[in-house]
Amino acid sequence: MSDTAHKTDGFQPRIVAFFCNWCTYTAADLAGTARMTYAPNVRVVRVMCSGRLDPQFIMEAFRNGADGVLIGGCHPGDCHYQAGNYKALRRYILLKRVMKEMGIEEGRFRLEWIAASEGDKVQRVINEMTETIRKLGPLHLEPVNIPATAHVQVGTDKAAVAARGGVS
């Protein structure tokens, strides 16, 4: 058991996890069956295969307030659908670059291969990621439709930054 699993005060990151049905989702179930306590910060969205993941989903998760996004798929060579995880990996590598350039810290976006038997890895990865993001702090993406007044009144860069801190 880690301290991360018990932390209830301070900033609680919100992490959206996309887990493939066959490996990682099952591993998360296994972690449950084995009563492995871990940080409560991850919410799992189940897809049949990590290959189903459209980068739009990841961005949408961030846009909707996620502080981090975790993708879990089968280990290379283990995909239930033969090669979906490779597609996920290709998209992930490209997307990671774009995310980086867009200023989203690397620790907020992670892909992990977690086999159905690796309940302990689910626990470890989630705890690690929660800790990492706790250190990074909340992700406040700039709302798309800022009340225009915030811009008009902007006098200094500091104020502009403050304006970005609003909630979408």
Next chain:
Amino acid sequence: MSVPENRTNGTPKIGVYICHCGINIANKVNIKETVDFAAKLPYVTVAKEYKFMCSDPGQELIQQDIRAGLIDRVVVASCSPLMHEATFRNATGEGGANPFMFQMANIREHVSWVTFDKDAATVKAKALIAAAVHRVSLHRPLEQTRVPVHPDVLVVGGGIAGIHASLTLANAGKKVYLVEREPTIGGHMAKFDKTFPTLDCSACILTPKMSAVRAHPNITLWTYSEVVGVEGFVGNFKVKVRRKPRYVDEDLCVGCLECIEACIFKKGKFPDEFNQGLSQRKPIYIPFPQATPLVAVIDPETCAHFKTGKCKKPCADACQPGAVKFDQTEEIKEVAVGSVILATGFKAFDAARVGRYGYGKYPNIYTSLEIERLVNAAGPTGGELKMADGRKPKSVGIVHCVGSRDNNTNAYCSRVCCMYSLKLAHLIKERTEAEVYNFYIDMRTPGKGYEEFYERLLKENVHFIRGRVAEINDWAMIDEEKGHLIIRVEDTLIGRVRRVPVDMVVLSVGLEAQPDADAVRRLFNISCSHEGWFLERHPKLAPVSTFTEGIFLAGACQGPKDIPDCVAQAGAAAAEALALIDKGSVELEPNTAFVNEEVCAGCHTCLNVCPYGAISYIKEINKARVNGALCKGCGTCVAACPSGALQQNLFTDEQIMNEIKGVMNHV
């Protein structure tokens, strides 16, 4: 910006049912707060809680509300969908709605069981429920397709588990293909002398079953063969089997041994695999007298004809039926089966990996499997246990847990070693009257008659020292130790380090997954635990099923097991296969992909993305089209489709996007 198509028919009416799962969920998640929360979510018309939603009254709750017209979509917040999705879809269907107007929120495995703090658990449960509600509001009615199940079964591995499963199926009138890698079936059990705790002769109880396999009209036995390819899905597998050439025609060979007699090697020269290399065999051989099939095999690695090309082949001349055929070649057989039982067994731990036990360095240190052969009347010494110099050992140390319960090798308990060590202790004592020392960490004898057997051994004047052996070597501290192997161990019950001099050491090696288990599991598209054992679907409720429908497990390939457990599991696997066959058909998950042809631009992106070749390009209309029968529903093409023309049933972009919105907002 683009305007999303409105795909909901009318205003959804969603019922949310939150399960206590006894106290499993209710202890961690504040149910009342969660119900109140759910009731306020968009389109939710009913929000209820119940002690056990999966029970009949629980399901009835859903059905009543559907029948009363209160709801047309259902969210159940309870356990994992891998556990009860089917149950609740059925309930939804029984109530009169389409079974796919249902979504599950996993608030047990993903929330109550893994969260420490009660408030945090409640927050997380709410988020998952909101996600399910958002998602189900966009669900659409779907139809399942049914495909027939092929009644034949493939059994892989001809040890006791594979044999038992094959016979059970064959006796039920099903056709079985039994594929075994070695030249004979029988597996490890054929090598044992006696079985614990009854001490009945292993061969005596096994060989009748082996003969039955050979004789059964419903069993096609392919020894010296391996599965090399598997395609298809539950009910409809296509399997390729490679039959290695044994250079002896199975149909003609009568097992008379004349060929072996005639071989240019007058005596055995090559390590005999069946006897753990403790004796020698010729290049043409029959592994053991009760081998099934009783057909000779030529090992091309050692046969003079294959090595030099200069042999006069007396074996062929000696064979009256003319069964020896040097021109035999490998054969690939293709069969169609509806289900598969994997019974590929285990591999004994390599004792040389624990260097401090001196295996391979000092003489008179044997593994337990070697001792099985040495005490076996049909073994290389005719059942006499002798040391390298021919003397009978006066003292024997049996070291438990070699390669088990050790993070440096295998962390798990191999389950059978305590009992077989007791058996060997008994046999050694019986045959040699030596002092026998058992060195154990914990004595584990959970089984019918097992503890009684332990007690019997305690009374037989066998020494039991509780302590894991530290090292075995040959340096003597005092004269009495000279010429012996010294076992150094802490007697933990006394708290003192002891040096026990013995003549012979038995290393009770643990069980490991087969070295090619990983390749096999990939072949059959199943999972392995991190130790390498094939992973069952559920450790308690689906112990012989896998995550791939139609593939079942039997015996030690799933984890260390003794003979009674292997046989029981083989019977269970056979029963699962029978259930599938007798059902006659399987329903396929309707999560296939489909092309919205109106908007497909024919860009070809999806074609190569599909691993099953399920998408084809229709040139005449410049559109892609998904073959629903071939599509397995991974959705990879949907993610790749650049213009959103491809969608996946049950996993449309909108449904997933809505789930994301639900999981993030509202809490």
Next chain:
Amino acid sequence: MSKPKVAFYWCASCGGCEEAVVDLNEDILGVVQAVDIVFWPVALDFKRQDVEAMDDGSITVSFINGAIRSSEQYEMVELLRRKSKIVIAFGSCAHLGGIPGLANTFDRAAMLKEAYLESPSVTSGNTTIPQTEITVPEGKLTLPELWDTVKSLDQTIKVDYYLPGCPPPANLIKEAVTTILEGRLPEPGTILAPDIALCEDCPRRETKPDKLIIEQFKRPSQYIIDPDQCILAQGFLCLGSVTRKGCGAVCIEGNMPCTGCMGPTSRVKDFGAKAMSAIASLIDADDEEKITKIIDGMADPVGTFYRYSLPASIIHRSYQKPDGGGAHNGA
């Protein structure tokens, strides 16, 4: 009955959209005859006060091109919104943020620094950064405020229709104008172009291989594009499969890859994300190292996939930490 009143305005744009209007050639005369142009700073001498003086809703349709990135632009489009019945986002910049939108990978301070302090200059020692307000002996001078973030038009005011393209193709403009003038108003929010990807119209469509894979990304500046083969299949990043058709595949005709100015189809929310997904799926490698190597051959992924649509993308702009430490300034 008086003729419908029409206004044209430009915000952060290159002027190409204005060109496009002129490019209607003779047809413009028809338009001019049919309508009253009440505001068109590029061509006609109307002033802001003239618009302010009009009644609210008195302009039938305003065509606004360019992205919104300053207080002045915002004031003007808000004004036009108030005075107009219909507002049309005209061209990629108004539609999705356009090329000026790529500024969203920087913040204002970085941009001003680059433009006024760090770029080479013939007058040395000039360290002046323009201010929104300054008092000189003659009095107070003001400049519009430059925003930190570039916006698409619909992120600042309500937009009724979109005419995509950089610039919008003449035939789409004509059709749009005709439709509106004839009062056949489509559903609000409609993009006035076919909702299907460009590949359908591609003259090279027949040459596309069934097994579409990318082993190496090539740039048109380094390799010669075979004019008879599918451009993407040759390894050049052609985004025609992601992009709405309607342009007549003019770039392909000119042997250049599609860069996506028409934006995505209605089923795709984020052009760049979807394009990445589609293109990455085609990469012919399965291990991390090889995939990385192939992707290394792709210059400036953000600029490539979000060339016209960064402000309208889901992420919208580069993330700046609340403490002001921008991790994004390098590009």
Next chain:
Amino acid sequence: MKYLYYPGCSLKSTGRAYEESMLAVFGALDIPLPELHDWNCCGATAYMAISELKAFALCARNFSLAAEQAKGDPDVSLVVPCAACYLGLNKAYRYMHEHPDLKGTIDKALQSAGLGLADGVRVRHPLDVIVNDIGLDKISSKVTSSLAGMKVACYYGCQIIRPYADFDDQQNPTTMNRIMHALGAKTLDWPLKTRCCGGSLTGTIEDVGTRLSYILLREAKLRGADVIVTACPLCQFNLECYQTTIGRMYHDRVDIPVVYFTQLMGMAMGLDAKALGLQRLISPRPVIKEAVPVQGGQHVGA
């Protein structure tokens, strides 16, 4: 690849012969091995008993000095002959990599002294460097007077091999045996090559420590070894210098030469006996005499 020699306290006193012979051998092999300038104590096992963190920090200073002296060569190794130093420095290296918090504290401490953290400096034992970097072929090619006929008991002791070394098997190391084979010697097959010699206990609780040395000496003699070869100054000291005491204590003759592996290497390579510090040995040297006639040098013996 740059090597820097880290002596530690023993190689400057009781283990001087180890230093001399090792430097002579490296010199003959044309491998530059300058001493780490201003090195400080590794912390040793005793330091761990007072403050582990301080011991790590002491080690970290040596790493910083090494990086400084290597002038930016990223591939710099400390060559550490003393087993205790080797273990201590290696432990610090491992812990700094495995525990970021620890690394942070050490970094702070180094900064306070104006030093920068250098976590890339590797810790290597000369056995490792000789077999895996220099190679046995080169060693054999330098042999001028083969040690054929000599039966040596290779004694590795504990801390070179356990628990951190990754260049050899932890229970059955063979590196030194392979070197001896390359010199033409035969090696003894004995199960005690990594059994403890008593370590610093010989100095503190003498009867306990010397008993362990006795077991080793006796078994080596019983099995017919001509000489015990060591790779650690404390092992050599314990096994050699207490032979008289042990003999008296156990009424057993345990006289057997105990030398450093580098001394035998030097002898086989025909290096000057004095340069190898042979005159610093206490125990009788019949074997050594046989292998290389001692050139000049004062007669020493007990």
Next chain:
Amino acid sequence: MKEWEGGHKVQYESELDPHFALEIASIPGGDKLFSCIQCGTCSGMCPLSHNMDFTPRQVIAMIRAGFKDEVLKSHTTWLCASCYNCTVECPREIKITDIMYAVKRIAVRKKIYPKRFPTPVLAGEFFGLVENHGRNSETWLLMRLFFRTNPLKMFKQARLGWQLWRRGRLSLKVDSIERTHELKSILKTIEKEHMIALRNNSAAGKEAHV
């Protein structure tokens, strides 16, 4: 104590220290302590376990059960020669040698150790030498050790000392590094950090790992 009484007594739970195990487990990787299955491999591998009053396995059991006083007073840790045989072979990867050090550190801090055993004195002397000079000087270390524990031994070892002296293996020079100031500030900072850690951890009932 009467002859038949033996050395044992009923151990009352209230006499045990439930935090002791946590304190020991706070060293890096120390939580493996709780995985011990009492197999005795450590004791069997240990070349010195027969000299110890408790075998290493028993020490682990006692730490877990909270027998703090007994463990700190035990000879076992002081007899550990740090050969790491136990650590390498432990089937549960318990860093037993490191645990012995952790026990030693607590004992030294609390000044509880068997008086006859000079090991802690050696450690202390060594510590002093290094702290001041950056280096240890073997000769001085041994002389001081003998002086402080058993001056007689010095004479017993005189012959060996003479032999070593003649062969140039004893040096009476106190070796020192040049930049001792660096060392001083390093050690000072560590001490400061240690105090901070102590303060932070004391609330949690743990002693800091030093």
